[in-house]
Amino acid sequence: MYIGKSIMGIFLALVMLASMSIALAMWSETLKINVTVNTGEVDVAWTEYRHNDTEEKPGLDVTKVYVEAEDWDEEGDIIKLNVTIDNAYPCYNVSIYGNVSNIGTIPVKLLSATIKYTINAEEQSDPLPLDTWVDLDLDNDSKADINVFLEISNDADCDGIQIDPGSFDVYELTIHVKQNATELTTYFFEIEMVFAQWNEV
């Protein structure tokens, strides 16, 4: 009696094992996707720069203008220009032209332009919108001494403030000495232009 039950149990166990083997033997194939993301680079630089002082002389050359590179990034690209205007006088104006080249791989747009200067040892910051004269009272006498105007003088791709990789826009910064500027005085300010990836501006 007990021997018969044991034989039945063994038999059933073998049948179950056999059916499991059939299930394990089902054919299959696995597909995979490897993903590599190589990010690009937002990178701009001043590539060319000049001024028009020698082009628009009103009969006499008494004012000297110097534009030179002042700072470079780790890759050796120019990121800061230094402009010096010597012997200026009321009504004098000069335009500084700088090529902003997109040397990265992502299109960029001008995000912001800001004028920075110091009054009584405190840093001041004013927005510098495109195509707008901005007055600067750099000696804090409540009268503007200088005003500046920023514009795109050559939009190489006709796409406004966007600069595609490999392309450039020429920005023109006009500096005008106003009537309230005083003799034998030094006025200093800094323009900061931030270019950001085009799809988030």
Add this chain to the structure above:
Amino acid sequence: MNLKKLLVLPIFLILISSISVALAMWSETLKINVTVNTGEVDAEIVRAYVDDDIPPPTIKPDYNGTPNAWPNCTDFNYTGEGWVAVIKGDIDFEELDKDVAWAEAWTEDTDGDGDNDTAYVKIHNGYPGYMVWFSLEVDNVGTIPIFIDYYIVNSTTLTKEEIEENNLVFLDANGDCEPEVLIQLYNILGEQIDPGQGRESSWRIVVLQPASENSEYVISVKLVAVQWNESIYYGKK
């Protein structure tokens, strides 16, 4: 209570993720430093002199001057520094046979900037008819080109055109239409003077018949120098 906790958590996560997006915007900054050094408009009377600057007796006789025109009462305007009439005319002059009067000229730095800005002429022992030539040299000692835009004679402003038309300036100290002193201006207005350059001008001064004995008459002539690009003469030929 549990529902509120469940709502707060996703809102917090959304906020965190939006900040991350903002921080992740790639950008690059370019800068321009600008320094503007202004120049200086500065003119100086570098020399002032008269032709009769040695006290008599000398071998150089005096000159007698007579204007060939005389102002009417209507020609005079009160300026705060006496009455002034500017009319057209010239001065006839002749050499006299005696040396009686003499004059001296000097300059001063009245504003203390290191440059002589004022010239003085003083006639000693003058008499009606006595005439003296007064010359001055004006240099541009600044860094910006200038024009002399105006003469201001006893508070009367005169331009180049006015002086070319009428250059006899009669000064009447007491308002009786009888001028005591005459000055004939010559023009250095409207000429550009570049830094380091200068101009010279010679004027005639005549003591007129109505002048009183033992009196002092003061003539002040100011030259107004203006940066060339804002001069009234800029661009005119």
